[in-house]
Amino acid sequence: MSIISTEKLSHSFHDRHLFNDLHFGMQSGERIALVGINGTGKSTLLKILSGIIQPDQGTVVTERGIRVGYLPQEPDFSNLNSVEDFIYSADNKQQQLIKEYEEVLKNDPSNVERINELTDELTALNVWEYEYAIKTILNRLQIHDFKKEISSLSGGQQKRLALAKLLIDEPDVYILDEPTNHLDIETIEWLEKLLTSGNKTVLLVSHDRYFLDQVCQEIRELDRGKVYQYKGNYANFLEKKAERFQSEVASADKAKNLWRKELEWMRRQPQARGTKSKSRIEAFYDLENKSKGPATNQKLELKIQTSRQGSKILEIENAVKSFDGNEIVSNFSYVFKKGDRIGLAGRNGTGKSTFLNLLTNSISPDHGRIDIGETTIIGYYKQGGLDFTDNQRVIDVVKDIAEHIDMGKDGIITASQLLTLFLFPPEKQFGLVSKLSGGERKRLQLMRILMLNPNFLILDEPSNDLDMDTLNVLEDFLDKFKGVLVLVTHDRYLLDKLTDQLFIFDGSGEIQIYNGNYADFKIEQSEIEASKNQKGSKKDSTPTPVSEVKSKPKISYKEKLELDGLDNLISDLETKINMLTEKLNNTSDHKELSDIATEIDNIKSELDQKTERWLELSELI
Known part of the structure; x- marks a missing residue:
């Protein structure tokens, strides 16, 4: 029996039908990934299942007493001031006791009588393990200042705060929209273990393939208003989806041949048809729809010229950078070479963004030097997103860079033609940038950077807000990119596929250079850790058969x-x-x-x- 399900669900968005008579059900303990291109209605379906919005038609049915937890892409903190106001629910007695206990210990430690009273109450309710679990979650998600105003937090901090609250509340159903955005790799790996422990029921939307494979047992694709189910991992989904597409094409070809015969019959019939022929007429129109076959999505094209690169690319010598007395980069040297493909790894706050700002001359080192070669053209895709004004049109944002773009062997094209290649049709080109979705703005930002014909490409979290299809095209482009690539991403699949060297930040200012990708690094770290744990233990001298x-x-x-x-x-x-x-x-x-x-x-x-x-x-x- 389904723990949560829909009945004849229909919904539209801006006069566009997303789905009609949709059935979607989940049983207890299922962990499901929902995939599909941007605009198919994935986030809308999550909001409907969570009760955030009501569908145009149909209902959502949940088992009695079931608590559904929802993590949106952009959390709403209206009517809440501080972090602790959000973390500790007013209607949760255990959380309120923990909150008071922490406050008394911090602000009135001499009040032994009240501390004893709270200790007794916490013990009676068996809350100590719960308190430890709360602290573990908050520490993992780097939430320490409970008095901080929520309005002063960055977008990433707010997303982590919303995730922390959801995990603390331990709902019966976890509905997560891009949960790995703004998390570092270590935290993502911790979240994977948390979601797969116990018998949790999970529905999530994510572009992170390793995360999908680790957490989910099934993938459901939302495509043209229908849901298709695939057991297994993401690679299996791609294989089965290709088989389904070929099957639909074959069925459409058969229907098309039959439709041609029925079309001749339709043309031969007199206008006044008998009742017996009406069913055949209806079948004809049904056959006409089937003969059209599966819809093919227009594909993004990335064909940008790479500028010639000289012998001197970029050199760092004994660079030092500190903030507020803390050394973020400590005496680092490196000479970039042609074909370098470098990934930056480390927890949030360890200095990766500072390092990128040094590379791009956005900030200067306190000591040492950074020299950029004369032929080096840096393209910097920032995590912050696209800068624009409310009255700017899409075409104007592009023309600010250039009205004509050199495509190498493909000649020179106009800004409008390039926008079309990046899946911005004419009606969107003359619309406002503010009306674009998050994924469309990211695509536009990427396009503006590639228009510069860079030969030194810096990408800071490029996978955020991009759908799988666009991400696959970007991967293929970067795989063939002949310039230097510096990549910051929490997506381990991207890091493994596109880099062969790591700069590892541990927060001390020291940057370790590692030859190999992230998977190689993790294996080596595991072996080192195992060796440390086993040091001093009795060795087994018995030969292995x-x-x-x-x-x-x-x-x-x-x-x-x-x-x-x-x-x-x-x-x-x-x-x-x-x-x-x-x-x-x-x-x-x-x-x-x-x-x-x-x-x-x-x-x-x-x-x-x-x-x-x-x-x-x-x-x-």
């Missing part, structure tokens, strides 16, 4: 020993936490309370690390 070598399991013998040891260690840590919690409840001494709470936090942090390692090793079995 040949039969075992031929059928080697996914988990090694040493990893199995480590996994067995983690079971006991995790159990011991949980016992220590329980003992300390009991001790916490039976003391009124303020200093002792503070010491015990600190010790519990430290053990919980260690428990979190060991549990993550246990999950990693368990997945190998």
Whole structure:
């Protein structure tokens, strides 16, 4: 039985029909990805299922008592002031107790009587684990200042705040619209584990293929108002979709041949037809629709000339950059070479954007030098988006760069012709930029940058707001791009496919240069971590039988020993936490309370690390 489903769902947007008589159902424990090109109605369907908007026709049916959590692309924080106002729900007693407990400890630590009362209440409601889970989520999503005004947060911070609240509330159904936007890779990998633990019911829209493959068991495509279901991962979806398309083309060819015969019959019949012929006439018009075959979406064309590149491209020598006394880039040197394809990796806030601003001369280093070659033309695709005024038309934004564009072997074309290649038809070219969707603005921004014919391309999160089809075209273009590519992205698939070298930022100012892509780096890091964990343990000197070598399991013998040891260690840590919690409840001494709470936090942090390692090793079995 479906935990959430629709009945004869129909909806239009700006007088355009998105879907009609749509059926969509989910059962408990299903994890589903919804895909489709921009404009097909994916976000609209998520909003309808979440109860945010009402459909034109039809209903959404949910199992009684089911709580649906919804993460929009652009969260709405109206009528809310601070971060804590949003995080701690007024109608959630547990969350309000945790909020008060944290406030008393911070602002009135000498009020032992109230601390004891709150401690008793938290213990009675068994809230300590819940409090730890809340802190873990907030820390992972880099939310620390609870008193901060929401209006002062950036778009990325607001999206992370909305995601944190959803995860804290633990709904029965998770409906997520682009949940990986504004998250760094480490946080995305943590989110994958969180969503796949337990028996969560998840429906999400995402352009991140690795994320889709890790989280979802099924892909549903929304195409021309219909939903097509595909079991398995994204690669399987592409294969089955191609088979479906070929099948529809073959069916259309058969229908077309039959339609021609029926057309002759229609032309031969007198105007006054009997009742018996009416059914055949209706069948003729139905056949006419079938003969048209599957619709083919117009495809984006990226054919831009790359400027000639000289021997000197860009050189960094002993560059140093600090803000407020914190060294963001520390004594870094590098000479860019022809064909460099470099990915920037590291958590949010570790200095990647500062580094890009140094490369583009937006800011200057405090010490050292950055020299750009005379023939180097930098194209910088910024994460912030396109700058425009409310009265600017699409065609004007392009003509600000050039009215004619050199396409190399394809000759010179006008700005209007280039816009058409980028899927902006004439009616959109003379419309306002402010009326474009987020994905269309990103496409327009990309077009403006490529018009410069750059030979040094910097892309900061290019996959945000782009649909899969546009992203695939961009990948193909970048794969063949002959200039230098510097890529910042949370999309691990893009990073693996398009780069062969990494600059790794750890927040200390040091930038590690790694030869290889992100997948190579993760494998190497896992091996180093495993080696550290196993150091000092007793080595197994027993020779491995040949039969075992031929059928080697996914988990090694040493990893199995480590996994067995983690079971006991995790159990011991949980016992220590329980003992300390009991001790916490039976003391009124303020200093002792503070010491015990600190010790519990430290053990919980260690428990979190060991549990993550246990999950990693368990997945190998």
